[in-house]
Amino acid sequence: MFYSGILLALVTLVFVHRIFGVGLRRKQSRLCGPPNESWLLGHEARMQFQLSAGKLEQEWTNEYGTAVRISSFAGQSGLLLSDPKGLQYVFNEKPYQYPKGGDNVMFTAALMGRGLGVVTGQEHQRQRRVLNVAFAPSMVPGWAVIFQDRAEKMIEMIRTQKETTTSTNIIEWSTKFAMDVLGLTAFRHDFGALAGTDVPHNRELSNAFNTASTRLIFVDLILAMAAIRLPSWIIPFLTRVPTPIQQALRRYKDFSYRAAAEVMHGALTDPKERQDKDVLGLLATAYHSEDPSQKLQMDEVLAQMSTFLLAGQETVANSLGFLMYELATHPDDQQQVREEVQALYAKKAGNTHLEPRDYDSLPYLNAVIKECLRMHPIAHTLPRRVTEDDALPLSEPVTLEDGTQATSVPVQKGDRILCSFLAYNRLPSVWGPDASKWNPRRFLDGREINSNAGMFGNLMSFSAGARGCIGWRFAVLEMQVATALMVKNFELSPVPDVKVKMVPSQFLMIPAVDGKEGEGAQVPLILKNID
Numbered sequence: 001m002f003y004s005g006i007l008l009a010l011v012t013l014v015f016v017h018r019i020f021g022v023g024l025r026r027k028q029s030r031l032c033g034p035p036n037e038s039w040l041l042g043h044e045a046r047m048q049f050q051l052s053a054g055k056l057e058q059e060w061t062n063e064y065g066t067a068v069r070i071s072s073f074a075g076q077s078g079l080l081l082s083d084p085k086g087l088q089y090v091f092n093e094k095p096y097q098y099p100k101g102g103d104n105v106m107f108t109a110a111l112m113g114r115g116l117g118v119v120t121g122q123e124h125q126r127q128r129r130v131l132n133v134a135f136a137p138s139m140v141p142g143w144a145v146i147f148q149d150r151a152e153k154m155i156e157m158i159r160t161q162k163e164t165t166t167s168t169n170i171i172e173w174s175t176k177f178a179m180d181v182l183g184l185t186a187f188r189h190d191f192g193a194l195a196g197t198d199v200p201h202n203r204e205l206s207n208a209f210n211t212a213s214t215r216l217i218f219v220d221l222i223l224a225m226a227a228i229r230l231p232s233w234i235i236p237f238l239t240r241v242p243t244p245i246q247q248a249l250r251r252y253k254d255f256s257y258r259a260a261a262e263v264m265h266g267a268l269t270d271p272k273e274r275q276d277k278d279v280l281g282l283l284a285t286a287y288h289s290e291d292p293s294q295k296l297q298m299d300e301v302l303a304q305m306s307t308f309l310l311a312g313q314e315t316v317a318n319s320l321g322f323l324m325y326e327l328a329t330h331p332d333d334q335q336q337v338r339e340e341v342q343a344l345y346a347k348k349a350g351n352t353h354l355e356p357r358d359y360d361s362l363p364y365l366n367a368v369i370k371e372c373l374r375m376h377p378i379a380h381t382l383p384r385r386v387t388e389d390d391a392l393p394l395s396e397p398v399t400l401e402d403g404t405q406a407t408s409v410p411v412q413k414g415d416r417i418l419c420s421f422l423a424y425n426r427l428p429s430v431w432g433p434d435a436s437k438w439n440p441r442r443f444l445d446g447r448e449i450n451s452n453a454g455m456f457g458n459l460m461s462f463s464a465g466a467r468g469c470i471g472w473r474f475a476v477l478e479m480q481v482a483t484a485l486m487v488k489n490f491e492l493s494p495v496p497d498v499k500v501k502m503v504p505s506q507f508l509m510i511p512a513v514d515g516k517e518g519e520g521a522q523v524p525l526i527l528k529n530i531d
Ligand code: HEM
Pocket: 100, 116, 117, 118, 128, 182, 307, 308, 311, 312, 313, 315, 316, 319, 377, 378, 379, 382, 460, 461, 462, 463, 466, 467, 468, 469, 470, 471, 472, 474, 475
Protein backbone atom coordinates (compact mmCIF):
# COMPACT_ATOMS: atom_id res chain seq x y z
CA MET A 1 0.00 0.00 0.00
CA PHE A 2 2.83 2.36 1.02
CA TYR A 3 4.84 1.58 -2.11
CA SER A 4 1.71 1.81 -4.34
CA GLY A 5 1.06 5.35 -3.05
CA ILE A 6 4.64 6.42 -3.81
CA LEU A 7 4.52 4.74 -7.16
CA LEU A 8 1.31 6.46 -8.19
CA ALA A 9 2.52 9.87 -6.98
CA LEU A 10 5.83 9.61 -8.84
CA VAL A 11 4.35 8.34 -12.07
CA THR A 12 1.80 11.20 -11.97
CA LEU A 13 4.58 13.74 -11.31
CA VAL A 14 6.67 12.43 -14.17
CA PHE A 15 3.66 12.48 -16.45
CA VAL A 16 2.75 16.08 -15.52
CA HIS A 17 6.37 17.17 -15.87
CA ARG A 18 6.57 15.51 -19.23
CA ILE A 19 3.46 17.28 -20.52
CA PHE A 20 4.31 20.72 -19.17
CA GLY A 21 8.07 20.45 -19.40
CA VAL A 22 9.76 18.55 -22.12
CA GLY A 23 6.90 16.39 -23.30
CA LEU A 24 5.95 17.68 -26.70
CA ARG A 25 9.40 17.79 -28.24
CA ARG A 26 10.43 16.10 -31.45
CA LYS A 27 11.72 12.67 -30.67
CA GLN A 28 15.11 11.44 -31.83
CA SER A 29 14.04 8.40 -33.76
CA ARG A 30 16.12 8.04 -36.90
CA LEU A 31 18.82 5.87 -35.39
CA CYS A 32 18.22 2.13 -35.48
CA GLY A 33 17.63 0.23 -32.29
CA PRO A 34 15.66 -2.56 -30.62
CA PRO A 35 11.86 -2.25 -30.64
CA ASN A 36 10.41 -0.64 -27.53
CA GLU A 37 8.43 -3.05 -25.35
CA SER A 38 7.02 -0.74 -22.72
CA TRP A 39 6.12 2.96 -22.79
CA LEU A 40 6.58 3.26 -19.03
CA LEU A 41 9.85 1.39 -18.57
CA GLY A 42 11.38 1.55 -22.05
CA HIS A 43 14.44 -0.70 -22.16
CA GLU A 44 15.57 0.35 -18.69
CA ALA A 45 13.94 -2.52 -16.78
CA ARG A 46 15.41 -5.16 -19.10
CA MET A 47 18.85 -3.62 -18.75
CA GLN A 48 18.60 -3.34 -14.96
CA PHE A 49 17.34 -6.89 -14.45
CA GLN A 50 19.72 -8.65 -16.86
CA LEU A 51 21.78 -11.42 -15.30
CA SER A 52 25.09 -10.61 -17.01
CA ALA A 53 26.35 -7.03 -16.70
CA GLY A 54 26.32 -5.10 -19.99
CA LYS A 55 25.33 -8.12 -22.13
CA LEU A 56 22.27 -6.54 -23.75
CA GLU A 57 24.20 -3.34 -24.44
CA GLN A 58 26.90 -5.34 -26.17
CA GLU A 59 24.40 -7.35 -28.23
CA TRP A 60 22.63 -4.17 -29.38
CA THR A 61 25.96 -2.58 -30.28
CA ASN A 62 26.88 -5.63 -32.35
CA GLU A 63 23.52 -5.51 -34.10
CA TYR A 64 22.92 -1.77 -34.63
CA GLY A 65 26.33 -0.05 -34.35
CA THR A 66 28.08 2.25 -31.89
CA ALA A 67 25.14 4.67 -31.55
CA VAL A 68 21.85 2.86 -30.88
CA ARG A 69 18.38 4.29 -30.31
CA ILE A 70 16.91 2.95 -27.09
CA SER A 71 13.92 3.97 -24.99
CA SER A 72 14.13 5.19 -21.46
CA PHE A 73 11.39 5.70 -18.90
CA ALA A 74 8.01 7.28 -19.77
CA GLY A 75 8.65 7.56 -23.50
CA GLN A 76 11.97 9.40 -23.10
CA SER A 77 14.55 9.07 -25.89
CA GLY A 78 17.75 7.32 -25.09
CA LEU A 79 21.01 6.76 -26.88
CA LEU A 80 23.31 3.84 -26.22
CA LEU A 81 26.79 5.09 -27.08
CA SER A 82 30.06 3.21 -27.47
CA ASP A 83 31.64 5.13 -30.33
CA PRO A 84 35.23 6.25 -29.52
CA LYS A 85 34.83 9.82 -30.83
CA GLY A 86 31.35 10.18 -29.31
CA LEU A 87 32.63 9.09 -25.88
CA GLN A 88 35.65 11.42 -26.16
CA TYR A 89 33.27 14.29 -26.92
CA VAL A 90 30.98 13.60 -23.96
CA PHE A 91 33.69 12.87 -21.38
CA ASN A 92 36.69 14.94 -22.51
CA GLU A 93 35.30 17.88 -24.37
CA LYS A 94 32.01 18.67 -22.59
CA PRO A 95 32.00 16.89 -19.21
CA TYR A 96 29.74 19.43 -17.52
CA GLN A 97 27.38 19.84 -20.49
CA TYR A 98 26.74 16.08 -20.14
CA PRO A 99 26.42 15.58 -16.35
CA LYS A 100 25.62 12.27 -14.70
CA GLY A 101 22.07 10.94 -15.05
CA GLY A 102 19.69 11.65 -12.15
CA ASP A 103 19.46 7.94 -11.27
CA ASN A 104 23.25 7.73 -10.97
CA VAL A 105 23.30 10.88 -8.80
CA MET A 106 20.52 9.47 -6.60
CA PHE A 107 22.41 6.22 -6.06
CA THR A 108 25.81 7.80 -5.40
CA ALA A 109 24.44 10.67 -3.28
CA ALA A 110 22.66 8.15 -1.03
CA LEU A 111 25.98 6.32 -0.59
CA MET A 112 28.49 9.14 -0.38
CA GLY A 113 26.80 12.52 0.14
CA ARG A 114 28.21 15.65 -1.51
CA GLY A 115 31.60 14.15 -2.41
CA LEU A 116 33.70 14.36 -5.56
CA GLY A 117 31.77 11.62 -7.34
CA VAL A 118 28.42 13.38 -6.91
CA VAL A 119 28.82 17.16 -7.27
CA THR A 120 29.03 18.84 -10.68
CA GLY A 121 30.13 22.08 -12.41
CA GLN A 122 32.09 24.59 -10.31
CA GLU A 123 31.51 22.63 -7.13
CA HIS A 124 33.18 19.63 -8.76
CA GLN A 125 36.07 21.73 -10.11
CA ARG A 126 36.73 23.12 -6.61
CA GLN A 127 36.75 19.68 -4.94
CA ARG A 128 38.83 18.16 -7.72
CA ARG A 129 41.39 21.03 -7.49
CA VAL A 130 41.85 20.28 -3.78
CA LEU A 131 42.20 16.51 -4.21
CA ASN A 132 44.18 16.22 -7.48
CA VAL A 133 47.43 16.92 -5.58
CA ALA A 134 47.08 13.67 -3.60
CA PHE A 135 47.04 11.62 -6.84
CA ALA A 136 49.78 13.42 -8.80
CA PRO A 137 52.56 11.24 -10.33
CA SER A 138 54.98 12.57 -7.64
CA MET A 139 52.94 10.71 -4.97
CA VAL A 140 53.29 7.28 -6.61
CA PRO A 141 56.67 6.17 -5.11
CA GLY A 142 55.35 6.73 -1.57
CA TRP A 143 52.45 4.33 -2.16
CA ALA A 144 54.60 1.43 -3.39
CA VAL A 145 56.10 0.67 0.03
CA ILE A 146 52.67 0.50 1.69
CA PHE A 147 51.17 -1.57 -1.13
CA GLN A 148 53.98 -4.12 -0.91
CA ASP A 149 53.82 -4.35 2.84
CA ARG A 150 50.05 -4.96 2.80
CA ALA A 151 50.25 -7.39 -0.14
CA GLU A 152 52.81 -9.44 1.81
CA LYS A 153 50.46 -9.45 4.79
CA MET A 154 47.65 -10.64 2.50
CA ILE A 155 49.82 -13.52 1.24
CA GLU A 156 50.70 -14.51 4.82
CA MET A 157 47.03 -14.49 5.87
CA ILE A 158 45.92 -16.48 2.82
CA ARG A 159 48.62 -19.09 3.53
CA THR A 160 47.36 -19.45 7.10
CA GLN A 161 43.69 -19.65 6.16
CA LYS A 162 44.41 -22.07 3.33
CA GLU A 163 45.54 -24.75 5.75
CA THR A 164 41.93 -25.25 6.82
CA THR A 165 40.01 -24.72 3.57
CA THR A 166 40.06 -26.27 0.11
CA SER A 167 39.31 -23.10 -1.82
CA THR A 168 40.02 -19.41 -1.19
CA ASN A 169 37.57 -16.63 -1.90
CA ILE A 170 39.87 -14.06 -3.50
CA ILE A 171 37.33 -11.27 -2.95
CA GLU A 172 37.53 -11.68 0.81
CA TRP A 173 41.26 -10.87 0.68
CA SER A 174 41.35 -8.35 -2.13
CA THR A 175 38.67 -6.34 -0.29
CA LYS A 176 40.68 -6.32 2.93
CA PHE A 177 43.87 -5.48 1.05
CA ALA A 178 42.22 -2.60 -0.85
CA MET A 179 40.69 -1.24 2.34
CA ASP A 180 43.92 -1.32 4.34
CA VAL A 181 46.03 0.34 1.64
CA LEU A 182 43.44 3.06 1.14
CA GLY A 183 43.20 3.70 4.88
CA LEU A 184 46.99 3.96 5.23
CA THR A 185 47.77 5.98 2.10
CA ALA A 186 44.81 8.36 2.00
CA PHE A 187 43.80 8.70 5.66
CA ARG A 188 46.89 7.54 7.64
CA HIS A 189 44.55 5.12 9.37
CA ASP A 190 45.08 1.39 9.81
CA PHE A 191 41.70 -0.31 9.50
CA GLY A 192 43.48 -3.58 10.29
CA ALA A 193 41.16 -5.51 7.98
CA LEU A 194 43.91 -7.95 6.90
CA ALA A 195 44.91 -8.52 10.51
CA GLY A 196 41.35 -9.63 11.27
CA THR A 197 39.92 -6.50 12.87
CA ASP A 198 36.18 -6.35 12.36
CA VAL A 199 35.46 -3.24 10.28
CA PRO A 200 31.69 -2.68 10.49
CA HIS A 201 31.91 0.02 7.86
CA ASN A 202 33.37 -2.56 5.47
CA ARG A 203 30.55 -4.97 6.19
CA GLU A 204 28.04 -2.25 5.40
CA LEU A 205 29.79 -1.51 2.11
CA SER A 206 29.63 -5.15 0.98
CA ASN A 207 26.05 -5.28 2.18
CA ALA A 208 25.17 -2.16 0.16
CA PHE A 209 26.72 -3.61 -2.99
CA ASN A 210 25.24 -7.04 -2.55
CA THR A 211 21.79 -5.58 -1.80
CA ALA A 212 22.06 -3.42 -4.92
CA SER A 213 22.82 -6.47 -7.05
CA THR A 214 20.25 -8.82 -5.57
CA ARG A 215 17.33 -6.85 -4.07
CA LEU A 216 16.31 -4.53 -6.89
CA ILE A 217 12.52 -4.13 -6.84
CA PHE A 218 10.05 -2.42 -9.14
CA VAL A 219 9.82 0.62 -6.86
CA ASP A 220 13.55 1.22 -7.34
CA LEU A 221 12.91 1.51 -11.07
CA ILE A 222 10.16 4.04 -10.49
CA LEU A 223 12.49 6.01 -8.21
CA ALA A 224 15.15 5.90 -10.93
CA MET A 225 12.59 7.09 -13.46
CA ALA A 226 11.62 10.00 -11.22
CA ALA A 227 15.29 10.89 -10.61
CA ILE A 228 15.95 10.96 -14.34
CA ARG A 229 12.83 12.87 -15.34
CA LEU A 230 12.19 15.30 -12.46
CA PRO A 231 14.26 18.35 -11.38
CA SER A 232 17.36 17.51 -9.33
CA TRP A 233 16.07 19.13 -6.10
CA ILE A 234 13.69 16.18 -5.76
CA ILE A 235 16.51 13.61 -5.52
CA PRO A 236 17.14 13.98 -1.72
CA PHE A 237 13.45 13.12 -1.14
CA LEU A 238 13.64 10.07 -3.39
CA THR A 239 16.57 8.65 -1.40
CA ARG A 240 14.30 8.59 1.68
CA VAL A 241 11.93 5.99 0.26
CA PRO A 242 12.76 2.91 2.36
CA THR A 243 13.40 0.26 -0.29
CA PRO A 244 15.96 -2.37 0.78
CA ILE A 245 18.52 -0.80 -1.54
CA GLN A 246 18.00 2.78 -0.33
CA GLN A 247 18.19 1.60 3.29
CA ALA A 248 21.44 -0.31 2.70
CA LEU A 249 22.98 2.69 0.92
CA ARG A 250 22.00 5.07 3.70
CA ARG A 251 23.35 2.76 6.39
CA TYR A 252 26.71 2.65 4.61
CA LYS A 253 26.79 6.43 4.36
CA ASP A 254 26.01 6.87 8.08
CA PHE A 255 28.77 4.42 9.02
CA SER A 256 31.32 6.05 6.77
CA TYR A 257 30.52 9.57 8.03
CA ARG A 258 31.02 8.39 11.61
CA ALA A 259 34.30 6.68 10.69
CA ALA A 260 35.43 9.80 8.79
CA ALA A 261 34.73 12.07 11.77
CA GLU A 262 36.87 9.82 14.01
CA VAL A 263 39.71 9.33 11.52
CA MET A 264 39.87 13.03 10.63
CA HIS A 265 39.66 14.44 14.13
CA GLY A 266 43.46 14.81 14.57
CA ALA A 267 44.10 16.50 11.24
CA LEU A 268 41.16 18.83 11.65
CA THR A 269 42.37 20.05 15.03
CA ASP A 270 46.19 19.90 14.79
CA PRO A 271 47.93 22.13 12.16
CA LYS A 272 51.04 19.88 12.21
CA GLU A 273 48.95 17.01 10.83
CA ARG A 274 48.00 19.10 7.81
CA GLN A 275 51.47 19.33 6.33
CA ASP A 276 51.33 16.19 4.17
CA LYS A 277 49.82 16.27 0.71
CA ASP A 278 47.80 13.08 1.18
CA VAL A 279 43.99 13.08 1.08
CA LEU A 280 43.72 13.63 4.85
CA GLY A 281 46.14 16.59 4.90
CA LEU A 282 44.54 18.22 1.87
CA LEU A 283 40.99 17.86 3.18
CA ALA A 284 41.86 19.33 6.59
CA THR A 285 43.74 22.22 4.95
CA ALA A 286 40.79 22.90 2.64
CA TYR A 287 38.40 22.91 5.61
CA HIS A 288 40.47 25.64 7.30
CA SER A 289 41.06 27.60 4.08
CA GLU A 290 39.64 31.09 3.74
CA ASP A 291 40.08 31.10 -0.03
CA PRO A 292 36.61 30.30 -1.50
CA SER A 293 38.23 28.51 -4.46
CA GLN A 294 39.90 26.05 -2.02
CA LYS A 295 37.39 25.94 0.84
CA LEU A 296 35.51 22.73 1.69
CA GLN A 297 32.60 22.61 4.14
CA MET A 298 32.48 19.90 6.84
CA ASP A 299 29.87 17.78 5.01
CA GLU A 300 32.05 17.88 1.88
CA VAL A 301 35.10 16.82 3.92
CA LEU A 302 33.27 13.87 5.49
CA ALA A 303 31.72 12.88 2.18
CA GLN A 304 35.18 12.36 0.65
CA MET A 305 35.98 9.46 2.94
CA SER A 306 32.95 7.43 1.87
CA THR A 307 33.68 8.52 -1.70
CA PHE A 308 37.25 7.23 -1.62
CA LEU A 309 36.46 4.05 0.27
CA LEU A 310 33.72 3.27 -2.18
CA ALA A 311 35.42 4.41 -5.37
CA GLY A 312 38.82 3.02 -4.44
CA GLN A 313 38.04 -0.21 -2.59
CA GLU A 314 35.34 -2.27 -4.29
CA THR A 315 36.61 -1.26 -7.73
CA VAL A 316 40.15 -2.51 -7.07
CA ALA A 317 39.04 -5.54 -5.02
CA ASN A 318 36.63 -6.72 -7.72
CA SER A 319 39.05 -6.00 -10.58
CA LEU A 320 41.67 -8.08 -8.77
CA GLY A 321 39.07 -10.82 -8.34
CA PHE A 322 38.38 -10.89 -12.08
CA LEU A 323 42.11 -10.83 -12.86
CA MET A 324 42.92 -13.76 -10.54
CA TYR A 325 40.06 -15.70 -12.12
CA GLU A 326 41.34 -14.99 -15.65
CA LEU A 327 44.85 -16.07 -14.65
CA ALA A 328 43.49 -19.23 -13.05
CA THR A 329 41.57 -20.10 -16.21
CA HIS A 330 44.51 -19.13 -18.51
CA PRO A 331 47.42 -20.99 -16.90
CA ASP A 332 49.87 -20.14 -19.73
CA ASP A 333 49.39 -16.42 -19.13
CA GLN A 334 49.71 -16.99 -15.40
CA GLN A 335 53.01 -18.82 -15.89
CA GLN A 336 54.35 -16.11 -18.16
CA VAL A 337 53.62 -13.40 -15.56
CA ARG A 338 55.20 -15.59 -12.86
CA GLU A 339 58.40 -16.04 -14.87
CA GLU A 340 58.66 -12.27 -15.41
CA VAL A 341 58.21 -11.59 -11.71
CA GLN A 342 60.66 -14.31 -10.67
CA ALA A 343 63.27 -12.94 -13.11
CA LEU A 344 62.84 -9.47 -11.68
CA TYR A 345 63.26 -10.70 -8.09
CA ALA A 346 66.34 -12.68 -9.14
CA LYS A 347 67.79 -9.54 -10.72
CA LYS A 348 67.12 -7.58 -7.54
CA ALA A 349 69.04 -10.23 -5.61
CA GLY A 350 66.78 -10.51 -2.62
CA ASN A 351 65.76 -6.85 -2.39
CA THR A 352 62.04 -7.36 -2.07
CA HIS A 353 61.16 -3.68 -2.15
CA LEU A 354 60.54 -2.87 -5.75
CA GLU A 355 60.05 0.58 -7.24
CA PRO A 356 56.98 1.49 -9.33
CA ARG A 357 59.26 1.56 -12.39
CA ASP A 358 60.18 -2.11 -11.72
CA TYR A 359 56.53 -3.07 -12.05
CA ASP A 360 56.15 -0.87 -15.15
CA SER A 361 59.04 -2.78 -16.72
CA LEU A 362 57.11 -6.10 -16.75
CA PRO A 363 55.29 -6.21 -20.11
CA TYR A 364 53.23 -9.35 -19.54
CA LEU A 365 52.11 -8.29 -16.07
CA ASN A 366 50.90 -4.99 -17.49
CA ALA A 367 49.27 -6.68 -20.47
CA VAL A 368 47.15 -8.97 -18.25
CA ILE A 369 46.10 -6.00 -16.10
CA LYS A 370 45.01 -4.03 -19.16
CA GLU A 371 43.24 -7.05 -20.62
CA CYS A 372 41.35 -7.59 -17.36
CA LEU A 373 40.28 -3.94 -17.20
CA ARG A 374 39.23 -4.18 -20.85
CA MET A 375 37.13 -7.33 -20.44
CA HIS A 376 35.69 -6.42 -17.02
CA PRO A 377 35.21 -2.65 -16.67
CA ILE A 378 33.70 -2.38 -13.18
CA ALA A 379 31.69 0.71 -14.25
CA HIS A 380 30.29 -0.98 -17.36
CA THR A 381 27.67 1.61 -18.33
CA LEU A 382 27.50 5.24 -17.18
CA PRO A 383 24.37 7.33 -17.75
CA ARG A 384 24.70 10.95 -18.87
CA ARG A 385 22.05 13.69 -19.29
CA VAL A 386 21.87 16.04 -22.25
CA THR A 387 21.55 19.65 -21.02
CA GLU A 388 21.65 21.44 -24.41
CA ASP A 389 20.66 20.45 -27.95
CA ASP A 390 23.83 19.28 -29.65
CA ALA A 391 25.30 16.79 -32.17
CA LEU A 392 27.71 14.07 -31.11
CA PRO A 393 30.48 13.29 -33.60
CA LEU A 394 31.07 9.64 -34.42
CA SER A 395 34.21 7.89 -35.62
CA GLU A 396 32.23 5.02 -37.12
CA PRO A 397 29.30 5.92 -39.40
CA VAL A 398 25.99 4.39 -38.32
CA THR A 399 23.19 3.28 -40.63
CA LEU A 400 19.91 5.11 -40.03
CA GLU A 401 16.39 3.68 -40.32
CA ASP A 402 16.08 5.01 -43.88
CA GLY A 403 19.28 3.19 -44.90
CA THR A 404 21.46 6.32 -45.11
CA GLN A 405 24.67 6.72 -43.11
CA ALA A 406 25.41 9.33 -40.44
CA THR A 407 28.69 10.48 -38.92
CA SER A 408 27.07 12.48 -36.11
CA VAL A 409 24.01 12.05 -33.88
CA PRO A 410 21.72 14.92 -32.91
CA VAL A 411 20.72 14.95 -29.22
CA GLN A 412 18.15 17.12 -27.49
CA LYS A 413 17.99 18.65 -24.05
CA GLY A 414 16.60 16.08 -21.62
CA ASP A 415 17.72 13.02 -23.64
CA ARG A 416 19.49 10.23 -21.84
CA ILE A 417 22.79 8.77 -23.03
CA LEU A 418 23.92 5.41 -21.74
CA CYS A 419 27.67 5.21 -22.32
CA SER A 420 28.63 1.58 -22.53
CA PHE A 421 32.29 1.19 -21.62
CA LEU A 422 31.94 -2.57 -21.89
CA ALA A 423 30.76 -2.32 -25.51
CA TYR A 424 33.50 0.23 -26.34
CA ASN A 425 36.17 -1.95 -24.72
CA ARG A 426 35.10 -4.83 -26.98
CA LEU A 427 34.66 -3.04 -30.32
CA PRO A 428 36.33 -5.09 -33.10
CA SER A 429 37.00 -1.83 -34.98
CA VAL A 430 39.20 -0.67 -32.09
CA TRP A 431 40.64 -3.88 -30.64
CA GLY A 432 40.68 -6.25 -33.61
CA PRO A 433 38.60 -9.28 -34.66
CA ASP A 434 39.35 -11.09 -31.38
CA ALA A 435 37.90 -8.17 -29.35
CA SER A 436 35.40 -10.33 -27.46
CA LYS A 437 38.06 -12.84 -26.32
CA TRP A 438 40.66 -12.75 -23.54
CA ASN A 439 44.03 -12.14 -25.20
CA PRO A 440 46.60 -10.05 -23.28
CA ARG A 441 49.01 -10.35 -26.22
CA ARG A 442 46.96 -7.77 -28.10
CA PHE A 443 48.85 -5.16 -26.05
CA LEU A 444 52.21 -6.64 -27.07
CA ASP A 445 51.86 -7.85 -30.64
CA GLY A 446 52.33 -4.40 -32.18
CA ARG A 447 48.79 -4.12 -33.56
CA GLU A 448 47.28 -0.68 -33.90
CA ILE A 449 44.57 0.26 -31.41
CA ASN A 450 42.22 2.56 -33.29
CA SER A 451 41.27 4.91 -30.49
CA ASN A 452 42.91 7.24 -28.03
CA ALA A 453 39.95 7.42 -25.65
CA GLY A 454 40.35 6.88 -21.91
CA MET A 455 43.04 7.50 -19.29
CA PHE A 456 45.00 4.23 -19.45
CA GLY A 457 45.73 1.80 -22.28
CA ASN A 458 43.06 3.40 -24.55
CA LEU A 459 40.45 1.80 -22.30
CA MET A 460 37.34 3.54 -20.99
CA SER A 461 37.43 1.51 -17.77
CA PHE A 462 38.61 4.54 -15.76
CA SER A 463 36.33 6.85 -17.80
CA ALA A 464 38.00 10.01 -19.16
CA GLY A 465 38.32 13.78 -18.88
CA ALA A 466 37.60 16.13 -15.98
CA ARG A 467 35.51 13.50 -14.20
CA GLY A 468 37.67 10.53 -15.06
CA CYS A 469 39.02 8.35 -12.27
CA ILE A 470 41.25 10.42 -10.01
CA GLY A 471 42.80 7.24 -8.60
CA TRP A 472 43.75 5.39 -11.79
CA ARG A 473 47.54 5.45 -11.12
CA PHE A 474 46.89 4.29 -7.58
CA ALA A 475 44.69 1.45 -8.84
CA VAL A 476 47.13 0.28 -11.50
CA LEU A 477 50.05 0.16 -9.04
CA GLU A 478 47.87 -1.66 -6.50
CA MET A 479 46.97 -4.26 -9.13
CA GLN A 480 50.60 -4.58 -10.24
CA VAL A 481 51.87 -5.19 -6.70
CA ALA A 482 49.09 -7.58 -5.63
CA THR A 483 49.18 -9.60 -8.86
CA ALA A 484 52.97 -9.93 -8.87
CA LEU A 485 52.98 -11.23 -5.29
CA MET A 486 50.00 -13.54 -5.78
CA VAL A 487 51.49 -15.35 -8.79
CA LYS A 488 54.95 -15.42 -7.17
CA ASN A 489 53.52 -17.17 -4.11
CA PHE A 490 50.65 -19.27 -5.45
CA GLU A 491 49.65 -21.38 -8.39
CA LEU A 492 46.04 -20.42 -9.04
CA SER A 493 43.48 -22.79 -10.54
CA PRO A 494 39.68 -22.69 -10.87
CA VAL A 495 37.38 -24.71 -8.64
CA PRO A 496 35.89 -27.48 -10.88
CA ASP A 497 32.39 -26.62 -12.20
CA VAL A 498 32.49 -23.11 -10.72
CA LYS A 499 32.13 -20.31 -13.25
CA VAL A 500 32.59 -16.67 -12.27
CA LYS A 501 30.50 -14.13 -14.17
CA MET A 502 29.92 -10.37 -14.30
CA VAL A 503 26.77 -9.55 -12.33
CA PRO A 504 25.26 -6.05 -12.50
CA SER A 505 25.13 -4.04 -9.29
CA GLN A 506 23.39 -0.80 -10.30
CA PHE A 507 25.94 1.01 -12.55
CA LEU A 508 28.78 -1.25 -11.52
CA MET A 509 29.40 -4.98 -11.73
CA ILE A 510 30.64 -7.57 -9.29
CA PRO A 511 32.26 -10.95 -9.91
CA ALA A 512 29.86 -13.64 -8.69
CA VAL A 513 29.49 -17.39 -9.05
CA ASP A 514 27.09 -18.50 -11.79
CA GLY A 515 23.96 -19.83 -10.09
CA LYS A 516 24.90 -18.19 -6.78
CA GLU A 517 24.52 -14.55 -7.82
CA GLY A 518 22.44 -13.93 -4.67
CA GLU A 519 25.48 -14.64 -2.49
CA GLY A 520 27.17 -11.47 -3.75
CA ALA A 521 30.76 -10.96 -4.88
CA GLN A 522 32.97 -14.02 -4.68
CA VAL A 523 35.79 -15.62 -6.65
CA PRO A 524 36.64 -19.03 -5.19
CA LEU A 525 39.97 -20.42 -6.44
CA ILE A 526 42.27 -23.26 -5.49
CA LEU A 527 45.68 -21.96 -4.47
CA LYS A 528 48.80 -24.09 -4.24
CA ASN A 529 51.82 -22.70 -2.41
CA ILE A 530 54.96 -22.02 -4.41
CA ASP A 531 57.91 -22.24 -2.01
C1 HEM B 1 40.31 -0.77 -10.94
C2 HEM B 1 39.98 0.20 -10.16
C3 HEM B 1 39.15 1.39 -10.53
C4 HEM B 1 38.26 1.56 -11.55
C5 HEM B 1 37.88 0.54 -12.63
C6 HEM B 1 37.73 2.90 -11.45
C7 HEM B 1 36.83 3.46 -12.34
C8 HEM B 1 36.32 4.74 -12.24
C9 HEM B 1 35.37 5.31 -13.16
C10 HEM B 1 34.80 4.62 -14.39
C11 HEM B 1 35.08 6.56 -12.72
C12 HEM B 1 34.09 7.55 -13.35
C13 HEM B 1 32.75 7.39 -12.66
C14 HEM B 1 31.66 8.31 -13.21
O1 HEM B 1 31.91 9.24 -13.96
O2 HEM B 1 30.50 8.08 -12.81
C15 HEM B 1 35.83 6.77 -11.52
C16 HEM B 1 35.77 7.91 -10.76
C17 HEM B 1 36.41 8.06 -9.55
N1 HEM B 1 37.35 7.21 -9.01
FE1 HEM B 1 37.95 5.43 -9.75
N2 HEM B 1 38.28 3.50 -10.37
C18 HEM B 1 39.17 2.64 -9.78
C19 HEM B 1 39.95 2.88 -8.68
C20 HEM B 1 39.95 4.03 -7.94
C21 HEM B 1 40.80 4.29 -6.81
C22 HEM B 1 41.88 3.36 -6.29
C23 HEM B 1 40.43 5.51 -6.31
C24 HEM B 1 40.97 6.27 -5.13
C25 HEM B 1 41.98 5.96 -4.43
C26 HEM B 1 39.35 6.02 -7.14
C27 HEM B 1 38.69 7.20 -6.94
C28 HEM B 1 37.74 7.72 -7.80
C29 HEM B 1 37.03 8.97 -7.55
C30 HEM B 1 37.14 9.84 -6.31
C31 HEM B 1 36.20 9.18 -8.65
C32 HEM B 1 35.27 10.36 -8.91
C33 HEM B 1 36.06 11.36 -9.74
C34 HEM B 1 35.31 12.61 -10.13
O3 HEM B 1 34.08 12.54 -10.32
O4 HEM B 1 35.97 13.63 -10.27
N3 HEM B 1 39.10 5.09 -8.12
N4 HEM B 1 36.59 5.64 -11.25
